[in-house]
Amino acid sequence: MNYPITNARVRFFLLFLTLFTCTGAWAQNPVVSLTGGPCVGSILTVTSNSTPTQIAFSLNGNIVATSTSATYTTTAAGSYTATVTTATGSASTSAVVISALTTPSIVISAIPSGTNICAGTNVNLNASVTTQGTAPTYLWKKNGSPVGTNSPTYSVNTLATGDVINCTLISNAACASPTSASSNNITYTINPPLTPSVSIVSYSGTSICSGTPLLFVATPTNGGPTPSYQWYVNGTLTLTTSVDSFITTALNNNDSVYCKMVTSVPCPTVETVISNKIGVSVSTSVTPSVTINANPGNTICAGTSVSFTATGINGGTSAQYQWLQNGTPITGANNSTYTSSSLVNNDLINATLLSNATCATNTLANSNVIKMTVNSAGTPAVSIIARNGSTLCDGDTATFIATPSFGGTSPTYTWLKNGTPLTTAINADSISVAGLSWQDSISVVLVSNERCATTTTATSNKIGFIVDQHMTMTVAISANPGASITAGDVVTFTASITDGGTVFSYQWYLNGVKLTGSISPTYSTNTLANNDVVTCIVTAAQPCITNPIVTSNAITMHVSSNVTGLHKGALTISIYPNPNSGNFTVNGNVGDEKEVRIEVSNLLGQVVYATNHTVSNGILNQQLNLPSTIPNGLYQVKIKTNSAFEVIKFVLNK
Secondary structure, eight states, X not given: OOOOOOHHHHHHHHHHHXXXXXXXXXXXXXXXXXXXXXXXXXXXXXXXXXXXXXXXXXXXTEEEEEXXXXXXXXXXXXXXXXXXXXXXXXXXXXXXXXXXXXXXEEEXXXXXXXXXXXXXXXXXXXXXXXXXXXXXXXXXXXXXXXXXXXXXXXXXXXXXXXXXXXXXXXXXXXXXXXXXXXXXXXXXXXXXXXXXXXXXXXXXOSEEETTOXXXXXXXXXXXXXXXXXXXXXXXXXXXXXXXXXXXXXXXXXTOEEEEEEEOOOSSXXXXXXXXXXXXXXXXXXXXXXXXXXXXXXXXXXXXXXXXXXXXXXSOOSSOEEEEEETTEEOTTOOSXXXXXXXXXXXXXXXXXXXXXXXXXXXXXXXXXXXXXXXXXXXXXXXXXXXXXOSEEETTOEEEEEEEEEXXXXXXEEEEEETTEEOXXXXXXXXXXXXXXXXXXXXXXXXXXXXXXXXXSEEEOOOEEOEEEOOBOOEEEEEEESOSEEETTOOEEEEEEEESOOSOEEEEEEETTEEOTTOOSSEEEEXXXXXXXXXXXXXXXXXXTBSOOEEEOOOEEOEEESOOTTOEETOSEXXXXXXXXXXXXXXXXXXXXXXXXXXXXXXXXXXXXXXEEEEOBTTEXXXXXXXOTTSOSEEEEEEEEOSSEEEEEEEEEOO
């Protein structure tokens, strides 16, 4: 039945609604619940007995979404709740815990770990997994086909080359995503059993000459990529190496060589094998040589026919010769003899021998060189030299060498001392003579058999001698004015040499320390201190000195620093000009003194100039002219009387 809506009915409904709201007689919170999960990405659903006006979803107490939708898709792990607001009230659900997604993983490994294995090897494979759940499933595959059982391990001993092993994990973990994971692949190379062997050969043959390198090379079978070789000579290990060759020069006749090889193939039936043995025959080496001579000799007249003969040693059964003139092969001159009548002066003739002898150390040998002296005509001459020079020490032996010209092929020599033949001399172009005295002379008479000589006899130059006695050098030094001085005094030390010859070098020392630049026979200084010790070392250049380096006596100086009546600065002295060119005037008052000493010294204390002057009426006015040899520099003038002295520095600038 339909009731018409009248104003009275509307007013009654509004009054009823007001009374209901104000009195709360019908106000009521909804009954709500939250379901869903358990993993991130799942949908949460709110159930309410009243129509929601607002639903607020919270994660760990923080609102993450507000709407009127009854569902929410989770995006993170944590504790979710929902607060539902309706027209009559609001209520919160209990919490729903959402877990994070996890990813299963699987890695397989094998024992043995290598993938290059021998046929028949038992391989144990093991799966290491994460997020597998409580009841995971293992699917082992070989080359894509299922093998093994639902187990984290798989064993196999029938693998072939190229086989690929992997495993798939199916996880039953609550929030696994995805639920399956594939392992790494293990690909195998299977090696069949191999039998190694080795053989050796000699690349230089088995018959050699002593000292000749002999190369042995091993040829391996199934030696692997890195075999090692042990080489034995007569059963004794000689070399261990990673190369397949052995070279030696130390073999003897009837030695035997063999090799042991240690294979590196993966699956050998044996690891070490022994090669064949090679015996060697070693012959003694010989050295070819060749010498030549000339007939009638190497000194001839122009146009003389000269026959050269080569004598070969160890030339073999068919020695080959080649004659050379001035270093150039002579065409057609290939026999052991060579004859020429067109030689000129200073031609050089030699020969080579090409040997075919067994075990020749070298096949080509060079002969001596014959230098030809070709004369048209000439006068014999001879000159001599003394190998030791013309100055000897007493008792020395002198050697003389004669150089002839136009002497012929077999000249004779008569050696003379002071014009008298030496009875001990031999017919030779050199002689040694002992016991020569002062101004003895040696000469030689040459008798030539040169066919082109205008005369047969020639007399050499005379060599006279200065014979020095062996001497023992001594060195003594003295000090002027003496070893007892006053501080600042100039002392000059002089070295005196006995039996030392005429040429010397000097080196002065102060307290054992070398004085740089002090290399003269004298040494002067005014800087000595008490107990300073002065010495000098002299080196002689004379040849007959038995002790060419001698250290002098030592002079110990006694230097007084407090001499009564001698005072520095007690004089009134000046010099001018300063700087100067070496010409200057010393001027001043010296009191009652009648004489002064003026000394000029350098910064080393060496006195370079000294002079004494007489003074009139106590006034010194003396011009000095220094020697021009004194170099520029800083110097000091010391003016000294019996009771006082003064020192003034000046600059010498010429």
